[in-house]
Amino acid sequence: MTLSLRTVSKTFAGQMALREVEFGLAYGEVRALVGQNGSGKSTLIKLLAGYHQPDPGCVAEIEGRPFDLGNAAAARAAGLRFVHQDLALILPLSVLDNMMLGREYPRTRTGRIAWRVARDEVRRQLDALRIDVDPRLPVGALSMAERTLVAIGRALADASGHERRLVVLDEPTAALPKDEVGRLLEAIDDLRRQGHGVLLVSHHLDEVLDVADTITVLRDGRIVASVPRGEVDHDRLTELIVGRPVVQPSLAERAAAVARHLGEPALRVQGLRGGRVADLDLEVHPGEIVGVAGITGSGRESLAPLVTGGLDRGGQVVVEGRTVPAGRPKAAMAAGIAAIPGERARFGVFPNLDVRRNLTISRLGRHRKWSRIQVRRERAEVLDWIQRLGIVTPHGDTPITSLSGGNQQKVLVGRALRMEPRVLVLDDPTQGIDVGARAQIHDVIEACAADGMAVLLVSTDSSELARLADRVVILAGGRRATTLLRGPELTDTSIDAAQLQSAAPAFAS
Amino acid sequence: MASNRLRNLRLPGLRNFSAIYLWVLFMVLFGYLQGHLFLTVSTTQLVFSQGAVTAVLALAFLAPLTTDTFDLSIGEIMSLTIVLLNYLPQKLDLPFGVIVVGVVLFSGAIGAVSGFIVVKLRVNSLIATLGISEVLSALQLYLSQNHQVSYSFSSTFVKVGNGDLFGVPYLDIYLLVIGVALWFVLEQTPVGRRMFAVGGNPDAAKLAGISTDRVVWGSLIASGVIASLAGVMYTAQVGAYTSDIGQGYLFPALAAVFFGASQLSQRPNVWGTLIAFFALAFGIQGLTLQFGAGTFWVSPLFQGSALIVAVAVASTRGAVGRGGDGRAVRRMMRRRRTTPPGGGASGGDAPPTAESDADRAKVAARAT
Numbered sequence: 001m002t003l004s005l006r007t008v009s010k011t012f013a014g015q016m017a018l019r020e021v022e023f024g025l026a027y028g029e030v031r032a033l034v035g036q037n038g039s040g041k042s043t044l045i046k047l048l049a050g051y052h053q054p055d056p057g058c059v060a061e062i063e064g065r066p067f068d069l070g071n072a073a074a075a076r077a078a079g080l081r082f083v084h085q086d087l088a089l090i091l092p093l094s095v096l097d098n099m100m101l102g103r104e105y106p107r108t109r110t111g112r113i114a115w116r117v118a119r120d121e122v123r124r125q126l127d128a129l130r131i132d133v134d135p136r137l138p139v140g141a142l143s144m145a146e147r148t149l150v151a152i153g154r155a156l157a158d159a160s161g162h163e164r165r166l167v168v169l170d171e172p173t174a175a176l177p178k179d180e181v182g183r184l185l186e187a188i189d190d191l192r193r194q195g196h197g198v199l200l201v202s203h204h205l206d207e208v209l210d211v212a213d214t215i216t217v218l219r220d221g222r223i224v225a226s227v228p229r230g231e232v233d234h235d236r237l238t239e240l241i242v243g244r245p246v247v248q249p250s251l252a253e254r255a256a257a258v259a260r261h262l263g264e265p266a267l268r269v270q271g272l273r274g275g276r277v278a279d280l281d282l283e284v285h286p287g288e289i290v291g292v293a294g295i296t297g298s299g300r301e302s303l304a305p306l307v308t309g310g311l312d313r314g315g316q317v318v319v320e321g322r323t324v325p326a327g328r329p330k331a332a333m334a335a336g337i338a339a340i341p342g343e344r345a346r347f348g349v350f351p352n353l354d355v356r357r358n359l360t361i362s363r364l365g366r367h368r369k370w371s372r373i374q375v376r377r378e379r380a381e382v383l384d385w386i387q388r389l390g391i392v393t394p395h396g397d398t399p400i401t402s403l404s405g406g407n408q409q410k411v412l413v414g415r416a417l418r419m420e421p422r423v424l425v426l427d428d429p430t431q432g433i434d435v436g437a438r439a440q441i442h443d444v445i446e447a448c449a450a451d452g453m454a455v456l457l458v459s460t461d462s463s464e465l466a467r468l469a470d471r472v473v474i475l476a477g478g479r480r481a482t483t484l485l486r487g488p489e490l491t492d493t494s495i496d497a498a499q500l501q502s503a504a505p506a507f508a509s
Numbered sequence: 510m511a512s513n514r515l516r517n518l519r520l521p522g523l524r525n526f527s528a529i530y531l532w533v534l535f536m537v538l539f540g541y542l543q544g545h546l547f548l549t550v551s552t553t554q555l556v557f558s559q560g561a562v563t564a565v566l567a568l569a570f571l572a573p574l575t576t577d578t579f580d581l582s583i584g585e586i587m588s589l590t591i592v593l594l595n596y597l598p599q600k601l602d603l604p605f606g607v608i609v610v611g612v613v614l615f616s617g618a619i620g621a622v623s624g625f626i627v628v629k630l631r632v633n634s635l636i637a638t639l640g641i642s643e644v645l646s647a648l649q650l651y652l653s654q655n656h657q658v659s660y661s662f663s664s665t666f667v668k669v670g671n672g673d674l675f676g677v678p679y680l681d682i683y684l685l686v687i688g689v690a691l692w693f694v695l696e697q698t699p700v701g702r703r704m705f706a707v708g709g710n711p712d713a714a715k716l717a718g719i720s721t722d723r724v725v726w727g728s729l730i731a732s733g734v735i736a737s738l739a740g741v742m743y744t745a746q747v748g749a750y751t752s753d754i755g756q757g758y759l760f761p762a763l764a765a766v767f768f769g770a771s772q773l774s775q776r777p778n779v780w781g782t783l784i785a786f787f788a789l790a791f792g793i794q795g796l797t798l799q800f801g802a803g804t805f806w807v808s809p810l811f812q813g814s815a816l817i818v819a820v821a822v823a824s825t826r827g828a829v830g831r832g833g834d835g836r837a838v839r840r841m842m843r844r845r846r847t848t849p850p851g852g853g854a855s856g857g858d859a860p861p862t863a864e865s866d867a868d869r870a871k872v873a874a875r876a877t
Contacts, residue, residue, distance in 0.1 A: 310716050330718040341716050348716070352709035352776050353702075361706050362717045364699035372697045415717065 002026045002197055003080075003166055005069065006059040010043050010052060010221075017043040018054075019221045027164045030188055030198040032208040034241055035218035036496050037460060041201055044218070045170055049082050050075045079164065081155035085171040087147055091140035096122050098139050099154050125157050126150075128194065129187055145180035148172050149187050156196070166197040173204055174296040178477065185211045203295040205237050205500055219243050238500050242493045266454035267307075267319055267337070267423045274313035275302025278478030284423065284454040289445065291469030292458040295499050299478040301342075304427035304458045308332050308339035310347070319423055333362065338421035340412050342428045342458075348412045349400055356382045356396040359414045366418075385414040390440050406437025413444055424448055425456045430464060442468060462492035462499075476502040527819065528772050528781070532788035539795030546798050554678065560790045561680035562587075562743045567762035567769075567782050568684075568691050569735035573634070573728040574766060574777045575695060577708040580729055582623060582638040583736035584759035585645035586616050590740025592649045592750040595658040605666065613737045619645065620733025624726035634729075642756075649752065659749035670745025680742055684783075687738060692779040704728060705776065760809070764816040765789065771819060789815055 003025045010018040018040045025031050035041045046052045050072030054060075060069035068074035089098050099122045106117040122135045131149045139147055152172075156165055169188070173181050181204075188211050191198050202208050208215060209229060217225045217240045225232075225240050232240070265283035272280040277299040284290045294300035305311040312327035317337075325331040329339070341347035350358050359382050360366075367377045382396040389410045393403055400408055409429065416424060426445070430438040445468055449455050459465050465472050472484040472495055481502030484490055539547040546552060569583045593612045598605060619641065626637040652658070672679045695701035706714045707724045715721050743754070765786035772781030789812060796807045 308716070329716045330720060333718040339716060341713070346710075347713050350706050350709040350713060353705060357702060357705070361702060361714075361719070364702055368699060371699075372693070373699060373702070 002063055003067070003078075004059075004061050008044075008047065008058040008060070008069070009055040010040075010047060011055055017221050018047070021218075021221070021223050023216065023223060025166055025197045025199050027166070027197045028192055028195050029214065030192050030200060030212050032200045032202060032212035032215045033218065034202065034205065034208055034215060034237070036241060036462075039218040039241075040221040041218055042170075043221075045082070045168060045201065048075060048080060048168060078166075080166045080168065082168045083148070083151045083155050083170065083172060085174055087151040089139045089147055089151055092138055094136050094138055095126075095133055095142070095150055096135040098150060099125065099135070099157055101154065103158065122157075125153050128156070129153050129190055131187075143180055144176050145183045148176065148184055152187060152191070156191075162195075164195045164197070166199065167191060168199045168201070170201045171203065171296065172200070173202060173207060176297075181207060203500065205234055209234065209237065217241055234501070238497050241500060242497045264320075267317070267456065269307060269315070269317050271315035272303075272306055272313060272317070273315050274306045275299065275311050276478050277302050277306060277313075277475075280315075280475070280478070280480055282456075282473060282480070284456050286422075286452045286454050287449050288471070289449045289455040289457055289469050291465035291472040291495075292456065292475060293460070293462065293465055293472055293495055293499055294475030294481075294502075298475040298499075300458060300460070300475050303475070304339065304342065304425050304456070307456065308337055308341075308425050310339070310341065333419060333421075336422035338362075338416035338419040338424050340409075340416050340424070340426045340429050342431065344405065344409055344412065344431075349408055351399075351401050353400065354397045355386075355391070355393055355400050355403065355411055358400045359385060359396075359411050360418070362415050363419055381418075385418065389414050389444060404434065404437070406433035406441075409433055409441065410437065413441060417444075417448070421453065423454045423456065425458070427458050428460055429457070430459075430461060438464075462495040465495055466490055466492045472498075474498045474502050526772065528768060528785040528788045532784070532791060535788065535792045535795050539791075539798065543795065543798045547795055550676070552794060552798075554673070554676065556787065556790050556794050557681050558673075558678040558746070560787060561678065561684045562739050562746065563758050563761050564684050564765070564783055564786045565687055565739040565742060566736060566758050567765040567786055568687055568779065569732045569739060570762050571766045571769075571777050571779065571782055572691060572695075572704075572731045572735060573725070574770075575701075575704045575708050576725050576728045577711070578627065578634040578725050578728060580620075580623065580638045580732040580736075581635065581759065582619070582641040582645060583732055583739075583762065584754075584756045585642040585649070586619055586733055586736040587740040587743065587758060588750070588754040589619075589645050589649055590616055590737045591744050591754060592652050592658055594741065594744045595660045595748075595750045596652050598660050605663065609741055613734055613741065616733040616737030616740075617730050618733070620730040621726070623733070624729040627729065628722040628726050634725075638729075649750075653750060653752060655752055657749050657751050662744070662748060666745055667748070670742065670747075680746060683738075683742060687735060688779050688783060691735070695779065700724075700727075708776075761786070761789070761812055764812050767816060768819040785819070 005021065005023040008018055008021040008023070009016065021040075021044065023044070033041055033044070043052060047054055047070055050070055053070035058069060060067040062078045067078055090101070096119060100118060106114040106121070108114045119135055126133065126135065129149055129152060131146065131153055133142060133146055133150070139150060142150065152167065152169070155167055172184055176184060185207060188198055188200065192213075200208065200212060209232070212229055214226060214228055215232065215237065216223060217227075217237070219241065220243075224243070263285060266286045267282075267284040269280060269282040272282070276297060280299070280303070282290070282292075292300060292303055302311060306313040307317055309324075309327055309329035309332035314326075317324040317326075317332075319335045319337060322335055324335040324337065332339070345351075350361065353361070356379060360378055364373060367374045367381070379396055385391070386393060386396060391403075391410045391414070392407050400411060403411070413429070424445075429445070430441055433441075442464065445455060445457065457465065457469060469490070470486045472490065474481045474484065474495075476499075482498055484494060484498055536548070566583055566587055569586075570580060573580045590612050593615075594609065597603075597608050597612070601608065603611075623634075623638050623641050626632045626641070627634045630637075632640075669679060674682065695704065703714070703719045703724050706717065706719055707721045711721050714724075739758075744750075766777060766782050768785035768789070769780075769782030770777045772778070772785060774781070792815065793808050793811050796811055797804060800807060
């Protein structure tokens with residue numbers, strides 16, 4: 001074993017993210033690392049990259065020599081290379097410039113860049129991976145697969161001749177269109193043939209089963225299996241990942257749940273297209289909480305913005321019989337849709353305003369008199385929301401940036417709820433916030449549904465969906481793959497399993 | 510509510526009130542050095558009446574800056590207004606009041622064009638308004654043939670620009686009126702809220718149901734109108750058009766807004782801007798008195814260094830940089846070179862500030 005790790009543990013603030021992990025990677029091998037979100041995959045990768053440091057007591061060796069795990073320089077010196085999901089390419093720069101990032105350009109005697117030498121060198125590196133692109137093209141002009149290949153090429157660029165590397169590919173196919181995945185898997189094959197070791201982190205079990213020599217499964221911070229390809233199939237692998245046999249919710253339960261929601265839907269989505277969503281129909285009835293799940297790339301991440309106007313779309317969104325214009329949050333709001341956007345800092349919070357101004361921004365007319373906002377009445381209303389939502393803040397005129405993430409999120413919840421919407425659309429509402437705030441927000445969502453609001457809850461947090469949703473729509477490849485209904489079998493495990501099982505096969509061809 | 514207000518009361522800290530401390534420092538320093546000249550009614554009147562036009566221009570810059578949009582064309586809009594007010598009465602047989610209103614509305618239309626370029630053509634506001642500036646400067650050169658343009662205004666109009674009420678120059682009353690109006694819009698109305706929201710996070714603003722394009726567009730129209738009012742005030746005060754007016758007024762206005770953004774509410778604001786502006790103006794006046802007549806170089810040197818020091822202090826203390834204003838300030842500070850006073854597109858034979866400095870020197874001479 002080229003890289004071998006033993007008894008590797010990692011604790012974050014008392015929480016064990018990795019427990020006594022034993023792991024290895026050899027030259028000429030493709031090893032897949034699979035597991036749910038939070039299983040410890042990314043912690044392990046970050047340890048390897050030297051971003052985190054392991055707890056004391058671990059043993060790490062590379063080719064028999066001790067290896068300083070958790071040290072970025074040592075990782076680099078030992079030949080570990082990382083290609084992260086975002087690829088870290090600079091799109092306006094040429095392939096050549098991207099390949100030379102972080103390295104010295106060859107120079108002529110006068111100090112000028114020797115472009116011809118550089119181009120030849122890059123050409124050679126690209127050829128090694130059979131990447132057929134013009135090095136002068138800007139990376140932004142390449143397909144997603146080609147970009148990924150360029151990123152891989154760059155990771156290997158300093159390996160001269162027969163030097164071998166250990167390449168970690170973190171979710172390389174998540175952002176790839178289906179028909180480009182094959183090209184990437186071929187490249188992984190090439191890497192193996194050239195003697196490099198590849199660690200492939202992926203949610204797509206089909207491609208893992210196709211390309212990996214060995215599959216390592218992480219669950220709750222432990223390695224639960226390390227199996228050669230051929231000894232597991234898709235179903236068995238899913239079981240290993242989620243930790244128990246997967247059963248389908250029973251039909252009787254379905255019928256009961258459906259019966260609860262007869263009548264006109266408050267939100268009807270028909271033939272929705274846009275972003276990663278290809279074609280989706282969806283209905284949410286008043287008082288119903290419909291969850292949406294799916295792995296990255298399934299369309300889950302585009303759904304909420306499409307419905308609420310953050311992204312332009314095709315297809316119809318109808319609220320209580322009225323068609324909502326596309327791509328205009330203001331119009332969606334007027335139609336009765338309120339949104340709590342994902343990525344709070346980017347799409348939700350106004351960092352230059354205080355809690356009060358953040359909360360009331362969407363509906364300023366309420367306290368207006370003679371075109372002036374009556375601050376006294378506004379303050380009273382905000383105080384009411386602060387109490388109702390349990391926002392922890394000294395008072396309403398505190399800068400929002402001084403609040404914790406969870407409390408900022410509650411402010412956004414308040415902003416949406418004071419619109420008195422018919423339909424509430426939430427995009428990963430409890431991502432990255434503390435347990436207490438999460439529970440409070442869950443209570444609020446339930447209370448909204450009990451009041452007759454139609455709730456569409458898009459989430460990456462399966463236990464959240466299991467706790468709240470009446471139905472969970474599983475997306476794959478931009479379409480509805482399956483629907484799980486409330487019942488004893490609607491658990492985080494079954495939601496995770498359904499996502500993995502329905503992830504579209506990588507090889508469409 | 511009363512308790513809220515009480516908690517909001519803070520002792521004037523160096524951070525939020527540095528301009529006031531600076532002002533006091535100047536008064537004490539130059540009062541000590543040049544007491545018989547500096548601490549006089551006439552000097553105070555002079556600074557306030559000389560400064561009113563530039564201060565209004567600063568308010569013009571302030572309006573779009575709240576939405577994180579730069580309007581660098583305000584200087585040229587102001588000087589275009591001046592040339593038109595001198596030129597049109599000679600060509601058109603219309604009441605002067607109609608011409609004034611027409612010119613101000615026309616300036617609003619120029620703002621609307623800038624808005625179109627920024628909002629619809631997606632051109633960065635710095636570039637859009639810089640380009641508009643050049644076009645406007647061409648228009649002035651065409652009308653003036655690069656000569657002084659002057660018109661004999663009625664005595665009423667001259668009085669409007671030079672009179673005073675119990676010692677307070679009329680111009681400062683106009684400044685105060687415009688300031689209060691802008692303050693009201695920015696701080697008291699939904700429109701102002703939306704402007705700051707767009708400035709702080711345009712993506713979030715759009716998702717919160719704000720028509721961000723309309724807000725940016727409107728703010729540029731507002732800046733055109735306010736800059737034009739500064740031009741009307743200048744014409745009333747001074748009269749004739751010379752080709753070097755516009756750009757020289759831009760920098761002091763910018764400096765006051767950026768310095769002012771580090772004051773009081775820690776984002777671009779009306780009173781911070783005005784306090785910062787006059788603090789700097791008194792500093793310049795003191796320096797001019799100290800070093801005597803002919804020290805034209807004092808003003809740009811002082812404006813430039815004061816701006817850098819003020820913004821640097823605010824940035825390192827995290828005062829600016831939380832919101833849109835902060836991003837704007839940093840972008841301005843790090844990436845752009847603003848046109849130095851007098852070095853602008855309008856030919857700039859002599860630094861325009863020289864004129865006012867010369868006036869100050871004259872007063873100084875008179876006082877001795």
